[in-house]
Amino acid sequence: MSLNNKTTDNFIFENMPQKNDWPNFINTNNTTINCVTSLLDNAVSEGYGKKIAICSLNEKWTYQELLNKVNQIANVLVDDLGLLPGNRVLLRSANTPMLAACWLAVIKAGGIVVTTIAMLRAKEITTIASRSGASIALCDVRLKKELKLTQSELTNLQALYFNTEVSAPLSLEASMAKKSVNFVAHQPLNDDIALIGFTSGTTGKPKGAMHSHNAVMAVCETFATHVVKATSNDVFSGTPPLGFVYGLGALLLFPLYARATVVLLENVNPQSFAEAIAEFKISILFTAPTAYKALLNFYENEIDKNKLDSLTKCFSAGEALPTYVSEGWVEKAGIRLMDGIGSTELLHIFLSVQNKTDPIGSLGKPVQGYEVCILDDNGQELGINQVGLLAVRGPTGCLYLNDKRQKNYVKNGWNITGDTAKMDENGFFWYQARTDGMIISSGYNIAAPDVEATISRHPSVAECAVIGIPNTARGNIVRAYIVLNESFLPSDVLVKDIQDFAKQQAAPYKYPRSIKFIDELPRTKTGKIQHFVLKEMVKQSTNKS
Structure with a gap:
């Protein structure tokens, strides 16, 4: 990391991990261009100005209109809020066109964007704002209450609100109306930081992962180029929030990189999701396995099935994709779900299904530009079909913001993702x-x-989570926490039926010897199941007994 002489805010440089704790970056493209210039300004220069870039259920913006708004917001940040290169800017919103414009504007102006998802509450927002040292916040007015509570703790955090009436106090739109639609992008050095993505906290302690302008372009030049393979005729959509790196790539970076169109949706259910797919003729979809499971039901009758006719490519990440869901999509829709694995630390997906013929149930092969291997606990590479630690290196990698856990994630230059996997004789993971x-x-x-x-x-199971619990005879046994479908009630008979079913469907030693019915599973704000919370429940119960 080099110091940009134009940067007067050196917070990031002072909170970087030690160089010997960095991952080994490979296949990097060391350019010195602002990533927003590549994604947006160049699109307009290439003649896409009149093409629809981004839309919601209520509005549509062309590439030129998006660029104008981005430049106006950048002018507000610099002129009115005193943004200096390197300052961190907190963003608060659901997936809306204005959130996308703000994200692009912050980076274009030389700031470092810290996007938070709409479901966070004041305590969580305060932690992120404090840890990142954010001094400016741009917030959807509908989320004003929680940000106000954060400001009561962090009195130096100044804020403007968007999606407001121009006459509203602290209206970003009102400030934008007074600004020029021209703005000269800040010129970064090739390793200047563009964003900090905070982990969703499946371990209970979120970490801030920093990524440069080069990293932003790297995920476009790897996963978007070699796996998504979109064209300017494609229409993207999906459910992951832009505050989640999966959503950032899927619903902003990749569509702009392809000069395509993206449809941003808020608060969708399976029915409204399917209707949006039909209305906007969405061709490329990014969501999670639970949504694909729900959408699969639309193939049960011809009327609903037609709503999904426009889909050509469907990508899944965020949690394990059940084999039967993949098989169902192939059988009923003729579409292979492209499952993959990524992380906040790597910025996006590095290991993915890439062809329809890749074996169902696998994670596919490394995305071009990345190297993936399986290591043992001593850092030695394991052989075919041996289970070990998933290790990755490529043009992106883990750079935690002032966090001792950097040493746990990066070992001998490899990013150790916290996953176990194996590689078969054909190179599939x-x-x-x-x-x-x-x-x-x-x-x-x-x-x-x-x-x-x-x-x-x-058939009785709506969702479930599995952990191991201590057992004197076996060391540990499998416990399943199950949320039942509405038409089922907990009973000893149902417990036995589920256990018998598990024994029939998989190796008997895997069946859950303990089953607990629960109203809802503990989840992070991005929807990931918090298994550690369930384990803590077991510990507390054991201590009481």
């Missing part, structure tokens, strides 16, 4: 579990996601 999700029972290694996938196929 197969996910096993999080490193804290492998259950050892009577000498058997049992991957929690495998059991979850099996149990989820039982």
Whole structure:
């Protein structure tokens, strides 16, 4: 990391990990261009100014209109809010066109963007704003209450609100109306930081992962180029929030990079999701396995099936994709779900299904530009079909903001993602579990996601989470926490039925010897199941007994 002489805010440089704790970056493209210039300004220069860039259910903006708004916001940031290169700017919103414009404007003006998802509350927002040292916030007016509570704790945090009436106090739109639609992009050095993405906290302690302008372009030049393969005729959409790196790439970076169109949706359910797909003729979809499971039901009758006719490519990430969901999409829709794995630390997907013929259930192969291998606990590479730690290196990698856990994530230049996997003789990778999700029972290694996938196929199960709990005879046994579908009630008979079903569908040693019915599963704000919360519940229960 080099110091840009134009940067007067050196917070990032002072909170970088030590150089010997950095990952080994490979296949990097060391350019010195602002990533927003590449994604947006150049699109207009190439003749896409009149093409629709971004839309919602209520509005549509062309590339030129988006550029004008971005430049106006950048002028507001610099002229009215005193933004200096390197300042961190907190963003608060659901997926809206204005959030996308603000994201682009912050980076174009030389700021570092810290996007938070709409569901966060004041305590969580305050933690992120404080840790990142954010001094400016741009916030959807509908989320004003929680930000105001944050400002009561962080009195130096100044804010403007968008999606407001121009006459409203502290209106970003009112400030924009007074500004020029021209703005000269800040010129970064090739390793200047563009964004900080905070992890969703499945371990309970969010970490800030920093990424440069080059990293932003790297995920476009790798996953978007070699796996998504979109054209300017494509229409993107999906459900992950822009405050989640999966959503950032899928619903902003990749569409702009392809000069395509993106449809941003808020608060969709399966029915409204399907209707939006039909209305906007969405061709490329990014969402999570639970949504694909729900959408699969639309193929049960011809009327609903037609709503999904425009889809050509569907990508899944965020949690394990059950094999039966993939098989269902191939059988009923003729579409292969492109499953992949990524992380906040790597910025996007680095290992992915890339062809329709890739074996269902696998994670595919490394995305071009990345190297992936399986290591043992001593850092030695393992052989074919041996389960070990998933290790990655490429043009992106882990740079935590002042966090001792950097040493745990990066070892000998490799990013150790916290996942276990194996590689078969054909070079395909197969996910096993999080490193804290492998259950050892009577000498058997049992991957929690495998059991979850099996149990989820039982007709009574709406969703489930599996952990290991201590057992004197076996060391650990499998416990399943199950949320039932509405038409089922908890009973001992149902417990036995689910257990028998699990024994029939998978190796009997994997079946859940303990089942607890629960109203809802603990989740992070981005929807990931918090298995550690369930484990803590077990500890507390054990201590009481």
